[in-house]
Each structure stands twice: as structure tokens, then as C-alpha cells.
Amino acid sequence: MKTVLTIAGFDPSSGAGVTADLMVFAAHGLFGVCCITNLTVQSTMGVVSTSPVIPSIVRATLECLSSDLAFEAIKIGMLSDEATVAVAVEFIGELRARGRNIPVILDPVLRSSSGRELLDPAGVVLLRTHLLPLVDWITPNLDELSVLTGQRVVVPADMLPASHLLQRMGGSLNVLATGGHLNPPDDLLLTASGEAHWLRGEHISSTSTHGTGCALSSALLSHLVLGDEPLAAAVAAKEYVTEAIRSAEQIGHGRGPLNHLWPLQHR
16 A cells, blocks of 8 residues: 655544545545644634644654655645745755656645635745745646735636646646636646646535645645646546545535545445
8 A cells, every 4th residue: 555644733523634635545445644733623614723844853754754764755835934945945946856757736725615714924925935935736726826826816818827836836837727616616836847737617506615725735635646647637636536526425514524434435
């Protein structure tokens, strides 16, 4: 069984963060391990508070895991603050220096759906200038694409020029810009080779939509590890999230979690 790593926050309601990532990995037949960067107090009703894990613990966790396990890929989610971004930059940079050219996907968690800031401004700058050049993929939603590029991104026509700008910031970068709040919810894939593909979506009436970005990036990572090319991996990841929303049962009184394990239930 192939092992993958998620570096992200902890959501006690299991809709997003490492708990969701691990379910997505399991649903794709992968063994997931995690490094928690932030302890959140939240439920389906929203985020109440956040508490960053001290950077030395994040670093020690990454060193401990990497000394024992050979990761096939890494997903980076919530990083909380500048100091934690710096740990991620150092860790991924060291892997690259050792010739470990495994896929690394960055899901830039900047704000909660309720508007709470989840990465401080200095952290955003460091992520943009030092982490982007080290990763292979980034999966921003429209708000995150706007923050990272400084461009106004509100309609589909805004997505391609902003994605090109973001790609230039990161060098050889695949950009999967998600349009989950659009109608229809189409996503845009801009590959490192410069090919642009629109991934058509469908609107599903559901309140079980918490953590769609986490699920998409983790499913994308899974399909890359399983051998899919960029376009096929992105299409499969979008299909996974669509069915995870469609098959989800209502949990909680707010925005509930997706049905992350649906592929196992259909076997």
C-alpha cells in the first residue's frame, strides 16, 4: 500500500482537514499519515476558534515521519501562520534537494467559509514567494485565487488570466482553480505545459458541502499517485467530490461533511 502525507489542520467535525484527508486517501486505497498544523474548535455550524501547533512540534512531526516512511506524495492544507509556512518551505525544500521529486499539492487554506482568517498576511506572502516554487500543484478557489494574485476573480472569464499569473509565480505549476460557487460549478485546469481545460460541473442541492476543497485536492493527489496524468486525475477528483456530495447524508445542523467513503460503499 502506498503511503501519502497530509500537512493540515484538525477539524474535530471531520468535514475538512486531516481527518477528511485520511478518509479520502483510504477511499482510494492509500495509507495516509498526517502532520497537524492547527487545532480548530468547529462543527458543521462553523469555526469558533483556532490554535496553531507550535512550529517546533510541526517540524519534529515531519522529521519523525519522514525518517520512517517513504511518502509517494504530499498534500499541504492549512498552515495557520508565517512560522508554520516557513517549516513547510524548509521541509519540502530539503526533500527536493535530496532528489525526492514526488507530487506535492498545495490547497491554500486562507479563510474559512464563514470568513475567519486561517493564514496571517505574512504567511500569505511567504507562501506566495517561497512555497509556491516548491510545489507541483495548487488548488485555489476563486477567493484564494484573488488573494494570491491580487486580481479580481469573480466570474469564469477572470479565472484563466489569474491562473496564468499564479502559474508564473510558481514556475512549473499545475493550477486547478475551483468554481464551486459558480453556476454551473465549473473548474479550470491549467497544466504546467500550458494546456487549459474546463471541467464541467453540475449544481447539486445539498447542505453537505463542508470540506469540498480538502476532498478535491486529496482525491487529486490520490489519482496522481495511482498513475493518472494531470487531466485524468483532475477529472476523476471532480467526479469523486460530485458523488461525495450527492451521496452524503445530513450530519449536524449546518454545512455537513461529504460522504468521503462512498467508493468503499459501492464495492
